[in-house]
Amino acid sequence: xxxxxxxxxxxxxxxxxxxxxxxxxxxxxxxxxxxxxxxxxxxxxxxxxxxxxxxxxxxxxxxxxxxxxxxxxxxxxxxxxxxxxxxxxxxxxxxxxxxxxxxxx
Numbered sequence: 001x002x003x004x005x006x007x008x009x010x011x012x013x014x015x016x017x018x019x020x021x022x023x024x025x026x027x028x029x030x031x032x033x034x035x036x037x038x039x040x041x042x043x044x045x046x047x048x049x050x051x052x053x054x055x056x057x058x059x060x061x062x063x064x065x066x067x068x069x070x071x072x073x074x075x076x077x078x079x080x081x082x083x084x085x086x087x088x089x090x091x092x093x094x095x096x097x098x099x100x101x102x103x104x105x
Contacts, residue, residue, distance in 0.1 A: 019089065021069060022069070022071065022087055022089050022090070022093075023093075025065065025066060025069040025071050026071075026090070026093055028062065028065075030052060030054055030058060030059075030062050031062050031065070031066060032094070032097075033051070033052045033054075034048050034051075034052055034059065034062060034063065034066075034083075035066075035071070035072075035085060035090050035094065036094060037051040037052070038072065038083060038084060038085045039085065039090075039091060039094060041084065042075075042082045042083060042084035043082065043083060043084075044080050044081065044082050044083075045059055045060060045063070045080075045081055045083070046080075048063070048083065063083055067083075070086065070087065071085065071086065071087040071090060072084060072085055072086060072087075073086045
């Protein structure tokens with residue numbers, strides 16, 4: 001006897017649109033590397049540069065892109081700028097990448 005597929009709730013269009021924007025924003029290796037560093041709390045641009053191995057210009061450009069798409073926010077403290085994640089989907093996406101793409105031990 002064949003079981004009918006379970007019905008799932010349909011996702012509203014505005015939710016799909018927002019999710020697609022976040023996914024597009026995350027579709028860059030350097031952005032993912034920066035977000036991985038930010039998972040554990042806010043970091044300065046210098047710390048993010050050191051973590052990623054990218055130039056200051058590249059890090060700043062990617063942070064500006066993520067800030068414009070409301071994935072991260074920043075705060076200034078004197079001459080330093082600190083970033084943190086504000087989009088909750090980011091940690092779920094990174095967890096999915098880890099569970100699906102990292103070799104099992």
